[in-house]
Amino acid sequence: IAGKSTVDEEVLDQLEEALIGADVGLDTTIEIIKRIEDRVARDKYVNTSELNSILQDEIRAMLVVSPENSYKDFSTPAGKKPYVILVVGVNGVGKTTTIGKLAYNFTKAGKNVLLGAADTFRAAAVDQLTIWSDRTGVPIVKQPMGSDPGAVAFDTVQSGVARGSDVIIIDTAGRLHNKIYLMEELGKIKRVVQKVIPDAPHEVLLVLDGSTGQNAVEQAKQFTAATDVTALAITKLDGTAKGGVVLAIANQFKIPVKFIGVGEKMEDLLIFDKHEFVDSLFK
Amino acid sequence: SLSERLEGAFKNLKGEAKITELNIAATVKEIRRALVDADVNYKIAKEFTDKVKDIALGTKVINAVSPGQLMTKIVKDELANLMGGTESSFNITGNPAVILIAGLQGSGKTTFSGKLANYLKSKGKSPLLVAADIYRPAAIDQLMVLGGQVGVEVYSERENKNAVEIAQNAIKEARAKNKNVVIIDTAGRLAVDEVMMTEVANIKSAVNPHEILFVVDSMTGQDAVNTAKAFNERLDFSGVVLTKLDGDTRGGAALSIKYTVEKPIKFVSSGEKLDTLDVFYPERMAQRILG
Numbered sequence: 001i002a003g004k005s006t007v008d009e010e011v012l013d014q015l016e017e018a019l020i021g022a023d024v025g026l027d028t029t030i031e032i033i034k035r036i037e038d039r040v041a042r043d044k045y046v047n048t049s050e051l052n053s054i055l056q057d058e059i060r061a062m063l064v065v066s067p068e069n070s071y072k073d074f075s076t077p078a079g080k081k082p083y084v085i086l087v088v089g090v091n092g093v094g095k096t097t098t099i100g101k102l103a104y105n106f107t108k109a110g111k112n113v114l115l116g117a118a119d120t121f122r123a124a125a126v127d128q129l130t131i132w133s134d135r136t137g138v139p140i141v142k143q144p145m146g147s148d149p150g151a152v153a154f155d156t157v158q159s160g161v162a163r164g165s166d167v168i169i170i171d172t173a174g175r176l177h178n179k180i181y182l183m184e185e186l187g188k189i190k191r192v193v194q195k196v197i198p199d200a201p202h203e204v205l206l207v208l209d210g211s212t213g214q215n216a217v218e219q220a221k222q223f224t225a226a227t228d229v230t231a232l233a234i235t236k237l238d239g240t241a242k243g244g245v246v247l248a249i250a251n252q253f254k255i256p257v258k259f260i261g262v263g264e265k266m267e268d269l270l271i272f273d274k275h276e277f278v279d280s281l282f283k
Numbered sequence: 284s285l286s287e288r289l290e291g292a293f294k295n296l297k298g299e300a301k302i303t304e305l306n307i308a309a310t311v312k313e314i315r316r317a318l319v320d321a322d323v324n325y326k327i328a329k330e331f332t333d334k335v336k337d338i339a340l341g342t343k344v345i346n347a348v349s350p351g352q353l354m355t356k357i358v359k360d361e362l363a364n365l366m367g368g369t370e371s372s373f374n375i376t377g378n379p380a381v382i383l384i385a386g387l388q389g390s391g392k393t394t395f396s397g398k399l400a401n402y403l404k405s406k407g408k409s410p411l412l413v414a415a416d417i418y419r420p421a422a423i424d425q426l427m428v429l430g431g432q433v434g435v436e437v438y439s440e441r442e443n444k445n446a447v448e449i450a451q452n453a454i455k456e457a458r459a460k461n462k463n464v465v466i467i468d469t470a471g472r473l474a475v476d477e478v479m480m481t482e483v484a485n486i487k488s489a490v491n492p493h494e495i496l497f498v499v500d501s502m503t504g505q506d507a508v509n510t511a512k513a514f515n516e517r518l519d520f521s522g523v524v525l526t527k528l529d530g531d532t533r534g535g536a537a538l539s540i541k542y543t544v545e546k547p548i549k550f551v552s553s554g555e556k557l558d559t560l561d562v563f564y565p566e567r568m569a570q571r572i573l574g
């Protein structure tokens with residue numbers, strides 16, 4: 001059978017609508033469609049399921065997943081102890097809850113975890129993380145509200161080194177990336193951590209709300225400029241939002257998604273799987 | 284800017300020429316692109332630009348105004364019209380007046396409740412805040428801190444796992460203590476969570492609110508239509524609050540929501556401090572969405 005070497009306009013329109021509807025964004029959608037057209041021109045396709053697998057293939061290719069830095073089994077790299085994770089992101093995305101989930105999972109994997117409550121600004125932020133520390137049975141370093149977040153981070157890392165923690169997770173206050181002084185504060189927290197452990201933080205985890213639109217790209221850009229983001233977590237994917245904006249971010253900044261949040265309980269965290277993610281974009 | 288890009292699309296049109304189907308095609312595409320980039324829902328962006336096209340067709344291009352500028356003006360006016368339109372009131376007469384706050388997780392409801400209490404107090408009301416989020420860790424503590432910061436009492440029942448009861452008891456408390464406005468903060472919930480949507484619908488039927496405000500994060504993307512529709516179907520809310528407008532998101536979700544549920548945007552929140560509650564300005568929002 002001679003295969004088709006171009007895709008029908010109608011199919012392309014449907015694809016464009018599905019991708020944009022998933023928050024993939026115009027530019028990235030146009031790029032995906034171009035890649036598919038090039039691929040089809042070269043390899044041809046016989047039926048819709050072949051076309052679908054070409055589509056899924058091209059989208060997966062955009063997602064960055066390097067095996068050495070995935071958290072399969074919640075293991076941490078040998079020789080990096082304590083392994084320090086700094087959690088950042090704009091307001092209300094799910095940083096504190098994600099930290100609770102990470103604490104639970106690392107503990108289940110046999111790691112000694114220590115939490116740092118470096119959000120000393122938002123009402124009851126320390127109380128909130130303390131409840132997660134109680135729930136997961138993981139120790140927490142905290143100071144009174146209004147304390148310098150850099151001081152809490154410093155305190156936490158020093159304490160983690162002293163007690164032989166395997167993993168240290170530092171919570172920070174939500175902040176909008178266009179607030180220069182708040183982004184500078186984040187840079188300062190990072191430098192303070194480096195004073196204790198020169199190659200820490202080993203992971204700067206930017207948490208994104210799964211229902212955020214194209215502004216997430218700007219968030220990735222600005223947070224990377226301030227602290228060199230090394231991984232993404234996408235939360236609230238248990239709702240109807242698809243989180244497609246991570247494709248635009250992967251395409252532009254090559255930052256890997258490592259975790260997805262699928263609920264509010266400590267068990268509701270999944271290691272990012274690009275096959276499942278691409279499948280869900282089209283459900 | 285959009286008007287510069289539209290200018291480019293119109294570069295061969297001058298003088299007494301009319302806007303026609305031919306010379307408008309590229310422009311309509313640019314406008315739709317700008318809206319989708321701003322997170323306006325894909326389908327709504329198409330319907331909106333079709334409407335703008337109809338308004339523009341046949342319009343004469345006067346010498347003093349460039350076609351690009353004219354087009355931008357039509358788009359901006361139409362956007363502002365869509366988002367402002369109805370004069371929006373705020374019903375706080377009742378014994379007590381009851382305001383129910385609802386929305387997705389993390390949208391800014393608790394912070395907004397504190398701001399609203401502060402605002403109403405400055406208008407001479409005696410508000411009572413109600414901590415009806417029985418799920419989120421330290422939710423009650425959070426509202427109590429905010430209440431403390433603005434000098435407004437917070438009603439809570441730490442041991443009660445029934446949000447409907449807490450809301451009902453709060454109304455009784457308000458009457459006993461001469462509080463004339465009750466602001467009920469509720470837990471963030473997903474529109475697809477049947478149990479939680481039933482809970483908030485039950486709170487509504489139990490306390491009969493004078494105002495039900497749907498609090499939404501202004502950086503929400505294409506999903507804004509789905510959640511607004513679902514919350515409106517269950518609650519028939521009376522107004523929308525857009526939060527985190529101090530960010531740099533274009534905020535197209537505002538248009539998508541207004542277009543879909545046709546409920547007024549009553550307040551905007553543009554900061555974390557409790558004095559940053561603002562009135563919604565449709566023309567400013569239109570300008571922002573267009574970038």
Ligand SMILES: Nc1nc2c(ncn2[C@@H]2O[C@H](COP(=O)(O)OP(=O)(O)OP(=O)(O)O)[C@@H](O)[C@H]2O)c(=O)[nH]1
Pocket residue numbers: 089090091092093094095096097098119122125172173174175235236237238239260261262263264268388389419471473
């Ligand atoms: N449904 C759902 N809700 C989530 C998820 N992750 C977090 N949440 C909820 O989102 C809300 C905000 O979570 P937080 O952990 O307080 O967010 P945050 O980023 O720490 O917020 P700030 O510190 O105020 O910036 C809470 O109600 C969480 O329960 C998720 O994966 N799914």
Ligand SMILES: Nc1nc2c(ncn2[C@@H]2O[C@H](COP(=O)(O)OP(=O)(O)OP(=O)(O)O)[C@@H](O)[C@H]2O)c(=O)[nH]1
Pocket residue numbers: 091092122174176386387388389390391392393394395416419469470471472526527528529530552553554555
């Ligand atoms: N920059 C900014 N931050 C805001 C605004 N409104 C709320 N926030 C912040 O957003 C985060 C979430 O606010 P909350 O009031 O806890 O949100 P919520 O809807 O009550 O969250 P849940 O109860 O978990 O659903 C906090 O860090 C707030 O300080 C705003 O207008 N601007």
Ligand SMILES: [Mg+2]
Pocket residue numbers: 095096097119125171172173174
């Ligand atoms: Mg937090």
Ligand SMILES: [Mg+2]
Pocket residue numbers: 392393394416419422469470471
């Ligand atoms: Mg809340």
